[in-house]
Amino acid sequence: MSGERIVWGIGTARTIRAHWAMVELGLDYETRPVRTRTPDTETPEFRAVNPRGKIPVLRDREITIAESPAIVTYLGETYRDGPVLLVPDEPAARARYFEWLSFVSMELDATSLYVLRRHWSLPEIYGEAPIANEASEGYFARMINAATELLPDSPFILGEVFSGADILMTTTLHWAINYNQPLPAPFQAYFERMTARPGWLEAAEFNWRS
Ligand SMILES: N[C@@H](CCC(=O)N[C@@H](CS)C(=O)NCC(=O)O)C(=O)O
Structure with a gap:
């Protein structure tokens, strides 16, 4: 499954939100260790992933999503059968x-x-x-x-x-x-x-x- 899920970004209070959600859900994924305010956020490859140049970003198969609260919520809504339910039903x-x-x-x-x-x-x-x-x-x-x-x-x-x-x-x-x-x-x-x-x-x- 790894390769189908990628998180761009490490090193900040926002990037850990994506990694922590992945860990809690027990999901395999790859990381691109892009750090904030480095040349890594300026590359054409990263700008194609997020034109705003910000981390974190998640790719899950066909969807690419930025904004850490949206990433956590997307993961919680998508992966509902894991060890935790990140977004409640009730x-x-x-x-x-x-x-x-x-x-x-x-x-x-x-x-x-x-x-x-x-x-x-x-x-x-x-x-x-x-x-x-x-x-x-x-x-x-x-x-x-x-x-x-x-x-x-x-x-x-x-x-x-x-x-x-x-x-x-x-x-x-x-x-x-x-x-x-x-x-x-x-x-x-x-x-x-x-x-x-x-x-x-x-x-x-x-x-x-x-
Ligand atoms: N609202 C966004 C904020 C993302 C954000 O500002 N990320 C910072 C690192 S924590 C960044 O990439 N800053 C680079 C810049 O502002 O140019 C989120 O929660 O993901």
Whole structure:
């Protein structure tokens, strides 16, 4: 089956989402170890795969798909008979799945951490913006603290079973910790539970050490 599935991208908080989903689902695949902001993202071959030049990208037989939340969801919807069900079936659980997916992608990633990525981590490209950085840190704190009230008193973000929403949240919390953003105690405990999971350990080793 390997060769029919390919993931482009290693080394970032977004790329690990694709690898972790593959690991949890027990799928064979090949990796193209393209790293962000390297000449590898500029090649005609990679631009043919993703004209936006961004990682991760998944190819699964005839479909090529970018955007890490979409990749995790596509895999969860497509591979439903594996060891885990990444996207739940039941309508209320599905609604929560998409709510968390959207919250993590928009409020924690795009609006907070990615602003810091641009203006704190890469000011030579995107410019210095100390006010935007400060506002993003404040916004991240406000959102993650508010979300604590919605975090169920159970092992996973959707309750009793692991899902793709845990992949999105955990990888984003890992990014936040690397950017020195404090987490409320329930999310810190959640993060420690999730990162003790064998699937995380295998994907993290592969994503950051290969
Ligand atoms: N929303 C996209 C973001 C993808 C993205 O920005 N990836 C980064 C690496 S984590 C990248 O390829 N950056 C290169 C660039 O912005 O030129 C996702 O979640 O996959």
